[in-house]
Amino acid sequence: MDDIFGIPAPLLFGQLLLGLINGAFYAMLSLGLAVIFGLLNIVNMAHGAQFMMGAFCAWMLLAWAGIGYWWALILSPIIIGFTGIVLEKLFISKLYKLDHLYGLLLTFGLALIIEGVFRNEFGSSGLPYRIPPELSGAWDLGFMFMPIYRGWVVVAALILCLATWLIIEKTRLGAYLRAATENAALVQAFGVNVPRMVTLTYGFGVALAAIGGVLAAPIYSVNPQMGSNLIIVVFAVVVIGGMGSILGSILTGFALGIVEGLTKVFWPEASATVIFVIMAIVLLARPAGLFGRA
Amino acid sequence: MSVSRRSLLAASVGATMMPALSRLSHAQAANTIRIGVLNDQSGTYRDISGPYGVECTKQAVQEFGNKGFNVEVIFADHQNKPDVGVNIARQWYDQGVDLILDVPTSSVGLAVNNVAKEKNKAYINTGSATSDLTGAQCSPNTVHWMYDTYMLAKSTGGAMVKAGGDSWFFITADYAFGHALERDTGTFVKAAGGKVNGAVRYPFPATSDFSSFLLQAKSSRAKVIGLANAGADTVNSIKQAAEFGIMKGGTKLAALLMFLPDVHALGLQTAQGLVLTESFYWDLNDRTRAVTERLKPRLKDIKPNMASIANYSAALHYLKAVADMGVAASKASGIDVVSRMKAIPCDDDAFGAGRIREDGRKLCPSYLFEVKSPAESKAPWDYYKLLQTTPAEEAFRPLNEGGCNLVKA
Numbered sequence A: 001m002d003d004i005f006g007i008p009a010p011l012l013f014g015q016l017l018l019g020l021i022n023g024a025f026y027a028m029l030s031l032g033l034a035v036i037f038g039l040l041n042i043v044n045m046a047h048g049a050q051f052m053m054g055a056f057c058a059w060m061l062l063a064w065a066g067i068g069y070w071w072a073l074i075l076s077p078i079i080i081g082f083t084g085i086v087l088e089k090l091f092i093s094k095l096y097k098l099d100h101l102y103g104l105l106l107t108f109g110l111a112l113i114i115e116g117v118f119r120n121e122f123g124s125s126g127l128p129y130r131i132p133p134e135l136s137g138a139w140d141l142g143f144m145f146m147p148i149y150r151g152w153v154v155v156a157a158l159i160l161c162l163a164t165w166l167i168i169e170k171t172r173l174g175a176y177l178r179a180a181t182e183n184a185a186l187v188q189a190f191g192v193n194v195p196r197m198v199t200l201t202y203g204f205g206v207a208l209a210a211i212g213g214v215l216a217a218p219i220y221s222v223n224p225q226m227g228s229n230l231i232i233v234v235f236a237v238v239v240i241g242g243m244g245s246i247l248g249s250i251l252t253g254f255a256l257g258i259v260e261g262l263t264k265v266f267w268p269e270a271s272a273t274v275i276f277v278i279m280a281i282v283l284l285a286r287p288a289g290l291f292g293r294a
Numbered sequence B: 001m002s003v004s005r006r007s008l009l010a011a012s013v014g015a016t017m018m019p020a021l022s023r024l025s026h027a028q029a030a031n032t033i034r035i036g037v038l039n040d041q042s043g044t045y046r047d048i049s050g051p052y053g054v055e056c057t058k059q060a061v062q063e064f065g066n067k068g069f070n071v072e073v074i075f076a077d078h079q080n081k082p083d084v085g086v087n088i089a090r091q092w093y094d095q096g097v098d099l100i101l102d103v104p105t106s107s108v109g110l111a112v113n114n115v116a117k118e119k120n121k122a123y124i125n126t127g128s129a130t131s132d133l134t135g136a137q138c139s140p141n142t143v144h145w146m147y148d149t150y151m152l153a154k155s156t157g158g159a160m161v162k163a164g165g166d167s168w169f170f171i172t173a174d175y176a177f178g179h180a181l182e183r184d185t186g187t188f189v190k191a192a193g194g195k196v197n198g199a200v201r202y203p204f205p206a207t208s209d210f211s212s213f214l215l216q217a218k219s220s221r222a223k224v225i226g227l228a229n230a231g232a233d234t235v236n237s238i239k240q241a242a243e244f245g246i247m248k249g250g251t252k253l254a255a256l257l258m259f260l261p262d263v264h265a266l267g268l269q270t271a272q273g274l275v276l277t278e279s280f281y282w283d284l285n286d287r288t289r290a291v292t293e294r295l296k297p298r299l300k301d302i303k304p305n306m307a308s309i310a311n312y313s314a315a316l317h318y319l320k321a322v323a324d325m326g327v328a329a330s331k332a333s334g335i336d337v338v339s340r341m342k343a344i345p346c347d348d349d350a351f352g353a354g355r356i357r358e359d360g361r362k363l364c365p366s367y368l369f370e371v372k373s374p375a376e377s378k379a380p381w382d383y384y385k386l387l388q389t390t391p392a393e394e395a396f397r398p399l400n401e402g403g404c405n406l407v408k409a
Helices: A009-040 A047-065 A069-090 A100-122 A148-170 A172-182 A184-189 A194-216 A226-241 A246-266 A274-285 B005-012 B018-022 B026-030 B050-064 B082-094 B106-119 B149-162 B176-191 B211-219 B231-243 B260-266 B286-299 B306-325 B327-332 B334-343
Strands: A138-140 A145-147 B032-039 B070-077 B099-102 B122-125 B142-144 B167-173 B195-202 B224-228 B252-255 B275-278 B346-348 B352-356 B366-371 B384-390
Touching: A009 A047, A009 A148, A009 A172, A009 A194, A009 A226, A009 A246, A009 B211, A047 A069, A047 A100, A047 A194, A047 A226, A069 A194, A100 A226, A138 A148, A145 A148, A148 A172, A148 A194, A148 A246, A172 A184, A172 A194, A184 A194, A194 A226, A226 A246, A226 A274, A246 A274, A246 B211, B026 B032, B026 B327, B032 B050, B032 B082, B032 B306, B032 B327, B050 B070, B050 B099, B050 B286, B050 B306, B070 B082, B082 B099, B082 B106, B099 B306, B106 B122, B106 B142, B106 B176, B122 B306, B122 B334, B142 B334, B149 B176, B149 B252, B149 B275, B149 B366, B149 B384, B167 B176, B167 B211, B176 B195, B176 B224, B195 B211, B211 B224, B211 B231, B224 B231, B231 B252, B231 B260, B252 B275, B286 B306, B306 B327, B306 B334, B306 B346, B327 B334, B334 B352
Parallel strands: B032 B070, B032 B099, B099 B122, B122 B142, B167 B195, B167 B224, B224 B252
Antiparallel strands: A138 A145, B275 B366, B346 B352, B366 B384
16 A cells, blocks of 8 residues: 555554544543533543542452443443542532632542552552453454454444533433523522532533543553543643533544544654644634634 | 661651651761662552562661661652652752662663762662663762663563564653663664664653554564563553554564563463563572562562562662771762672672672673463462573673773773
8 A cells, every 4th residue: 555644554544543542532531521611610630530440440340349341331430420429519519609720729639639549559550451352352454453342442432422412412401501500590590409410410520531441441551540641631632622612522532532643653752742732722823722612 | 776666757758758857866867877768659660669669678677687877768759750859869868868779760760870979979779770870871879780771681682582583663661761771672683683673752651552653563564562661651562462463473572671560460361471581580599489578578468579679689788888887987978888889799688699890780690581371370479480591790781881981991
């Protein structure tokens, strides 16, 4: 096959596909952040820690209770989502009237504490979690080996993103949520329990992070730093997409995964920086983000 | 008294131990040797030494016993950042720490090397791999303990080339350590008639997905993919190489630096058959088993690896030198202590008999191991079988090839 910009075409296709897979993680995580920010006005810095907790929860279910991947995919988000609800009730709900900065600092502190506890308990080098047998193996696409599991991650991420978008944009519940962010007092006057709805929304956002964690567990080693490595990038994705924009965070997540993938071929040393360069440019040109409303 | 209650207290508060130090009376301080263990307590390299390296140091102090002076062990987290490491090192040396020990992450290891020289204090590096510590950047204040990139390249790289792996592609962590390991291995490959097809340098420590680099390596058609990285990065690289079927079709993976905890993290199912080099294995001989047994109350169910136990070996040898020349003289000049360490022979249960060369290199044998299959492993941490031993005098770069200015031509 021909070369494109001096790179063999099969290699380039492979990188595009890999970028899409990483983009799926960015999209899933930034979606949770966007939901929480959009409806609660909280910059949830604990999102990476909650992603990590999701992965650890899957590992614990398997190692301690013999519960496999598929059940973990359902149980882990419920368990971690519930811890999110407890956090919201105990701490975060006290901050809604204050500036964004307080929520950011609180959740950042919580993230450090959670990561520290896990590091003390489990060390830093990670725990093995195997790919479920139904999804192990790979397809030979000609230009690359495509592990079946990675394909599943992309499909699962797409389904999740689409479902979340539909719930928030097209259902009655979503309409309540959006109304509550515009004018909470008025929605409450119509008989909707707004504080409970907000609590459940936080729990839902956290559950999204936990599902991401379970999906990531077989790919990356399950270790306490796995979330903090990702969270900064994901924040950049949210900022580029436009804070609080659901669709924006999904599309930017996938797009930036691809951009990063291509950078890994053309200039690998810069692959960790490229997203932030894009963020700086977007902030200069469109401060509200690509899909945000100024 | 070997470890005082105060010293334990000081150690437990880590980097904020300065008030505890200053509470010592003047007379006490003059008769107390302070060892500062500076390493990664919270990141990628924590499990390789971290808190275990501190425990191994304390074990050395305990075994050394009372020779008429007190010994204090403190520790701090350098977070793998040179600026953080240099700040702590300066503060420590200024406030009476006599020896800085461990310091993994070559970029930090090299930075602290300069501080020790500037302040004329003693510095034993056991954690960094870069061979520059005893080469271009060697120092009369510094001893480099149980391994370096040259020794790894010679043992693992040499064995791979001999087995027919004559074309290489490197996946390299983009900082001092990765560059040194890539350079030293590349030199061996070329000297043996092989060639290097290329390399990618990825951002450290911000990378956790290696699939892209593995595919680039595969498409270079090199027979061997050299992983010039360490810790969680190596674990992730190997895991993902298996996932993407990189080894199908005969491509081999060379984990140029891998420690026992990494194998533990990967699990034998994935790690089996990998070839790697260490200078210590707990189940190597009666002496290593004995010291591992003695460390058990401190390390619990974790086994020591060459990085954590090097702190034991190094602290023990340092204390011998101090006892030999007196506390006052040892405190006065780091160069003098290090010279004394070079003059007396080393011998301990972890690394056996050895010596320290004039360029600061501690000599010990290197061992080439193969990771056992799950069926071969009989007990927890029963992971390695010995393939080959390189004797101490041949394991490291010849004295005159390092470019160290301490070596007389």
